[in-house]
Amino acid sequence: MGTLWVVLIAIAALVVGLLLGFLIARKTMMSYLQKNPPINEQMLRTMMMQMGQKPSQKKINQMMRSMNQQMDSNKKKK
Template sequence: MAITITVGIVMLIIGLIGGFFGARAYMKHYLQENPPISADMMRQMMAQMGQKPSQKKLNQMMQLMKNQAKK
């Protein structure tokens, strides 16, 4: 009986640790593929700062953000 409870507790702890690291890896990958800031949001931010965003400048900024996320 004591061995069953001990094995159950150990497996629970291993499952919690494995789930934590699995969820962390999943979220890291998800945020790399789907950054929280889109081109439209970037365009609005630049307009609020008084800049006229061109498509070339938007592409450069998005590429900089992707490169920064990879580091």
């Protein structure tokens, strides 16, 4: 009977550890992506030039604002 308790405690500790590890890693990654967005103005300008468009600063600001709003709405959903 004592061995059964040891196994159950080990399994419970493993599940709790995996859950906590996942939540901590997710929180860390979300804060990293918020501080260092994957796309900045220079990358956006380069992508537009590669697609054959002449990027104006107004267009770039508009696209960045749209992307930031989408990131904020996705964050609020979760």
